[in-house]
Amino acid sequence: MYIKALLKLTGAILVIMTACLFAKEANGMMKLRIVQITKLYSILSQLQSKLKYMNNTLPECFSDFYHNTEFPFDSWFNNMAERMNEERTDDFSSIWSGGLNYLYDNSALHKSDIEILSGLKDKLNSYDVDEGIKAIDFVLLQLEERRKELITKSGEKQKVVVSLCLFVGLMTVLLLI
């Protein structure tokens, strides 16, 4: 009887712990998305400065970001810089779009975040540097809005996720008992 109760208790604790871990994981992904949007914002601000003040070419900028950023941004930029330097078969918009697909597959960013960046594919390499700078400005504005929105919503969402996970855990425990 005593052992049976102990086993039930252990099982219940395990189920609830799993639910908590699941909630933590889900909240972690949400936080990671905010962190990556913040990093993206910082990278694009640097890119803007490089275009504006240093007149660097895009392959130079991307190689530089490869050395000074972390995964997944480093490999994103490295892939694009390599494609630009190899025997070319693609134009810039294809290279940029390919790079965004890679970023989507390897980051916590959502499709809607990536779509903000796709607006740069026709602007970054234009004749006029101001056009590129303005396009980055617009992207930065959207990213900042997205970040604020996520921060505001994430508090509520995190509570909902934790509550939901705990509820599901408790219900599972009750059903099993």
Added chain:
Amino acid sequence: MEKRQEILKILSSTLREIVSRMTVDFEQLRELRLRVNEPFIVIVGCEEVFVSHNGSLVGQAEEAYIVKARDIKETLEYISSFSLYAYEDEIRQGYITVAGGHRVGLAGKVILDQGKVRSVKHVSFINIRMSHEIKGCGTMLMPYIYDEKCIHHTLIISPPGCGKTTLLRDVVRLLSDGNEKHLGVNVGVVDERSEIGASYMGVPQNDLGIRTDVLDCCPKALGMLMMIRSMSPQVIAVDEIGKHEDIDALAYAMNCGCKMIATVHGYSIEDIKNKPVLRKLIEEKMFKRLILLKGDGMPGRISRIYDERGSVLLNGEED
């Protein structure tokens, strides 16, 4: 990198396919002309030919490959390393120098800002001019430029396209490297249009000798003064002088003890004398050697060499 690779690297994928199939000596290739919706033309030696889809050279425009707007756009992207904005100044001048020293001329819609060219947009015409170095073309000139102990101020005169820049480039190399009789000297090249050194990212793609410093894309008058102040050259070389400020800077450089090697557009000494700005060069005997090139389309062929008094030292027309 050989010329073939340098050119293929900057062409759109379709044009690259076509050019890679061309059975032509790239040393003889002088220009590739791309015009939207017009036949693809190349100039080999002195002959203009059309290029077909399969890369063969044809005589009829109807058989030629028709250049698409996409070809121009893609080629421009490769020429500018996907960063047209980084070449804004060059585009404003109308050309970009690419690796290997080849010059890519651009034409399209010019954007003006207060009467000055701000940029060229919607580029629809590209002319790729192959860089050609003719090493040794200045050798026969050297005995006339060198005195026993010094170098003479030298002016090379020729009509456009007769090789005065090619000749100047080789003279710079020969002066800089020196020879058994004469030690090499420090030469400062003020390369306003990147034609002498054909610098790409600040590095001359043409051989200008071991003692040569290059101020790339710098206005001549300003560059000559900068050179004197910063690099203490014994010889300064400039291409295509023609403005008042160029002449003033040239006189200043001469007074500072620098020897000048310069080129100027002209058909004869009389022609130079008739130009108000350039007249001073001849009348005041600023140059000790005046080298007139033949206008027969063959680059670097000398017609006559005069001294400052107008005496003929060499008559190439008698050859």
